[in-house]
Amino acid sequence: MLNAVTTQREGTSAGEKIPLPARLMALIDVYDALISERPYKKAFTHEEAIKIIADGKGTHFDPVLTDLFLSVADKLIVEANKNIQGENAPTTLINTLKPL
Numbered sequence: 001m002l003n004a005v006t007t008q009r010e011g012t013s014a015g016e017k018i019p020l021p022a023r024l025m026a027l028i029d030v031y032d033a034l035i036s037e038r039p040y041k042k043a044f045t046h047e048e049a050i051k052i053i054a055d056g057k058g059t060h061f062d063p064v065l066t067d068l069f070l071s072v073a074d075k076l077i078v079e080a081n082k083n084i085q086g087e088n089a090p091t092t093l094i095n096t097l098k099p100l
Helices: 002-009 020-035 046-055 063-083
Strands: none
Touching: 020 046, 020 063, 046 063
């Protein structure tokens, strides 16, 4: 799966040959990286991250998964904000989501 994610990020169009979990992880990983502060960059806002992902639809990201992600993205951030508590707050969206 790692090779599939790397291939997609390098811009090689492998389409549906890339495993579904890898295509989904590409979306989640980029969103999480965008909204997370790093030593070398400030965090993007949720709205900025959504715009960047929408702009990558069909080129960097699977178009069907992008549409699905965008349709629930606002709900994800609301849920994530509900789960953040006190000083031990997670630093990334992925760490805040409850298991299904």
